[in-house]
Amino acid sequence: MSSEPIQSSAASQAPPSSTIWRDLGCVLAVTVLAAALGATFDLSEKAYRFTRGMERFQLDELPGTLLVLSIAMAWFAWRRYLDARREVRHRRMLEEQAERLLADNRRLASQALQAQELERRHLARELHDELGQYLNAISLDAARIRDLSSEREPEIHRIALQLMQSATHVYREIGGMIRRLRPIGLDEFGLPSALEHCVEGWRERLPEASFSVTIEGDFSGLSDALTITLYRLVQEGLTNVSKFARRSRVEVFMVRAPREDNGAQIDEIVVTMADDGPGTDLTKPRTGLGLIGMRERVEALGGEFHVASEPQGGFLFCARVPAHAGLAEPVN
Ligand SMILES: Nc1ncnc2c1ncn2[C@@H]1O[C@H](COP(=O)(O)OP(=O)(O)O)[C@@H](O)[C@H]1O
Ligand SMILES: [Mg+2]
Structure with a gap:
């Protein structure tokens, strides 16, 4: 199964100092070797004798010219080295800028998501408390009119029945809106029950699919941002x-378990759906926003999100998020 290419920042890496010393050692060793060979075989004398015979072609000027050429090449290389260093510095600065912008972007996305969830929660409560109460009152009044008019006013009786039907319809619609805005049972019964309830809904809607849910660990004490993120991940995965x-x-797995990372214990939550x-x-470009939104939510809480899939090979996503994400840092 191929997994989504992981985007890593192309951090420019300076060569390790051991490489620099090794290269310098090579240069010195080659120079010493050339000097030793020259001394052993009297190379300069032979070259001098050879070039003196070619004086009419000015070949005796060759050693001096070569010396100037090598000094010029060293100068040329030094200039290119300075250019390269400038380029690397510039790139590093751009990378740092890009990282800062990415971090700002994540913070903004996280705040936007939190504000959205807060607003949804508020709307759900308003719909339930305000509209729900009034609809209930309308239903009760209509029922009373129905009873009072049943024998004397058949027309009013009929209208009262219609009114009751309309009220029931609106009540049901509002119930659906509330469920979409704020998952059922999330506040009252906690995340595991809300997820079980969500999967149960899909079992009825998709009779040809089979679902298994495994939830392990204690999911109390999580921040609201994390709880809703975990819920929305599963919800989007099921959609x-x-x-x-x-x-x-x-198969849906949700586990809260400590993990060892460089000797430190990290209490984290892992959600996997396959x-x-x-x-x-x-590898093909995708237009949907669901997976992008899932990644945004998870990374905004300091977690990791991975997707793996291949044609005819199923689909899997895995999110790991620190269990303390979204909670205020303890004050020392
Ligand atoms: N369970 C799945 N099985 C097969 N393909 C999937 C599955 N989930 C997502 N995909 C693929 O990933 C794409 C992106 O998904 P998503 O971001 O949720 O966007 P959308 O649902 O709007 O298409 C989908 O268009 C689909 O091709
Ligand atoms: Mg989708």
């Missing part, structure tokens, strides 16, 4: 299954 892999076997559907060629 993609409904679009691209309707007849597949889908299906054995038709997969896709990840």
Whole structure:
């Protein structure tokens, strides 16, 4: 299964100092060897004798000319070295600038997502508390009119029944909107139950697919940003299954477990979703925003997001996020 190419910053690396010393050693060794060979075989004398005979071609000027050429080449190389150093410095500066912009971008994206979730939550509460109450009152009033008019006013009785039906319809619609805005049970029963409920909904909608959910660990005490991110990851993954892999076997894993990283223990949450559907060629350009949004959400919380797939080879994504992400740093 091919995995998505990982974008790594092309950090310019200076050669290690051991290489520089080795090269300098080579230069000195070659010079000493040339001197030794020259001394052993009297090369200069032979060259002098040879070039003196060719004086009419000015060949006796060759050693001096070659010396000037080598000094000029050294100067030329030095100038190119300075150019290269300037170029590397410039590139490094651009890379740092790009990294800073990327970090700013991530922060902005994270804030935008948080603001969006806050607004959704607020809207869901308003819809539930305000509209829900009034609709309930309308239903009760309509029921009362229905009862009072049942024998005397058949027309009013009919209208009251219609009113009740309309109220029920709007109530159901609002229920759907609230569910889309704020996942059911997330606040009341916690993330594992909300996810089970979400998968249950897809089991009914996609009878040809099979779903298995494995959740291990304690998911209490997570920040709201992390909880909603984990939920939205699974939600988007399941939406993609409904679009691209309707007849597949889908496995969802969510685990909270400590991991060893350079001797330090990291408490992290790993979410993996895999299906054995038709997969896709990840090297081809894609237009959708779902996977990009998932990556944004995870990276905004300091996590990692990976996707792997190949044609006819299923589809998998894996997100690892520190469990403390989004919580205020402890004050020392
Ligand atoms: N479970 C899956 N199986 C096969 N292909 C998938 C799956 N999930 C995503 N893809 C591929 O990745 C692309 C990008 O997905 P996404 O970013 O969610 O965008 P969208 O759902 O809007 O197309 C999809 O167009 C599809 O080709
Ligand atoms: Mg999608």
